[in-house]
Amino acid sequence: MSNEKILIVGAGRMAQAIIKGLKKADFTNVMVANKGNQERLEEVESRFNVDSTTQWQEHVSDQDIVILAMPPEAHEQVLSELAPVMTNQLIITVAAGIDVSYLEKRLPEGTAVAWVMPNTAAAKGESITLFTPGKNVSDEQEYFIEKILFSIGKFKKLNEQQLHALTPITGSAPAFIYRMALTLINKAKETGVSEVVAKQLVAQMIRGSAEMLNSELKCTADLIDEVASPGGVTAAALSVFDQYQFDQMMNDVLTACYERAKQ
Template structure:
C-alpha cells in the first residue's frame, strides 16, 4: 500500500475521490481506516471497489508510506497516540485545524516527515484552496507527491507554519463569510422584486465570476472594481453605502477574530 487515509468523512472522501479521479494512485494502493467500518450498515465498499478497508488504524498505517490524518481536532491526539510508534520512515499528513506541526513532530519518530495542510470545504466540488506547510525532513519527491494529492481537488499554496492561523481564518473560515455575503445579496434581490431562486442564482454566479476575474486577470481587486464603477452611477452609490456601513472593516475584523480563535485552539 502506498497511502493510508484515517477518517473517511466528507473531507477524507473528497481527498480519496481526487486521488482516484486524477489517477494519482489506484484503489489497490490505498488503505482506509475508520472505526465506523466495523458497523453492520457500512456501505462504502460498494463505492470504492479495490480499496483496502479496516476498522483498525494501526493496520492501515503499517501498510502505507504516506498517512493522511483526516480526523477532527477533538480526537486527533487519541489517533496520533495510537499510531505514533509505527510511523518510522513514513510521511504524516494532517488536515486537522489548530493542530500545530511541531506538536505532531514531537510525538512521532525523528525519521518521520510531517505535513500540515489546511484545505477548505469548496474542495467538495473540486474548487478547494489548500495551504501546505512541510517539515524540512521531506525530500522533493515526497513534497511533489503530497502536492499532487491536494491539487487534485483545487489549488494549493505553500506557506510557513506560523502563517497557518491566518490561513485557517481566511480560506478555512472564509467560505462561511462568502456564503453570508451571497445570502445578503440574494436577500437584497428579493427585497427589490426578484424571486428567491433567480436572486440566489444571480448572487452566487456574480461572486463566482468576480473571483474568477481576479484569478485569471491577475489584476488588483481595486482595479477591477473601478472597471465596474461609472461616475455618478449605480455602483458607486452602492459602494458608498458599503463604506458608510464599514463593510471592509467588518470583514477584516471577522478574519482577525477567526485567526485569534484558531491560535487559541492550537494551545
C-alpha cells in the same frame, strides 16, 4: 494511475472532498477510517469505491501516507496511537492549527510530516491548498504531497506561520462567500425566480468576479471602481458597507478564526 497507499483517518466532509479528488486522479489504494459513525464509513466506502476499516492502527504499516482528517482536538489521541505502529510513513494533517512542529513533537524522531490546509472546493478539484513540509520530508515525499494536492486543485508551499495566518483566508473564507451568496440568492428569489435560477445567477456572478480578480492587469481597488459608476447604484450600496464598518467587521471575522485555530 497512482499506486501510493494512502490511509485517511476521519471520514467527514474534508476527507470526502479529498477522496473525491484522489479517486478522480486515479489513486487506486485509498483506505478510510472513522471514529464511531459506522454508517458514514460504509457510505463513503461504497460512494467512492475505497477500502474502509474501523481498526486503522492495524493497517498503518502497509501504508505510504497517512492523512489525518479528524478534528484538531482528536489529534493528541490519534497521534499517540499512531506513533507506536508507524514504520516510516509520511504523515499529513489537514487540521486547522495543527502545524508541523506539533506533529514532529508527538511522532518518532525523523518522521516525515506535512501540514496541509485545503478547502471544500477540493471536491470539485478547485481547492487552493496551502502546505508546509516538515524538516524530514524527502524530495520524493514532497512530490507525493504535490501529486495529492494537484488532484484537488491548485497549491502553494508556504511556511508554518503563513499557514496559521492564511487558514481563515483560504480555508474558512469559502464559508464567508457562501454566506453572502445565501443572502443574494434569497433576495433574488423574492423577485419570483426559482431557487435553481437564483443559484445559477449568483454562482456565475461569483465565477465571473473570480476571473476578473485573477486578471493581472487590474488591481482589486480598480475592479471595485469599475463597477461603481460615479454617483450610481453601486456607489450608493458601497457607502452602506462603510456605514456598517465592513472592513472592521472582516478584520474581526478573520481574527476570530485565527484565535480559534490557535486554541
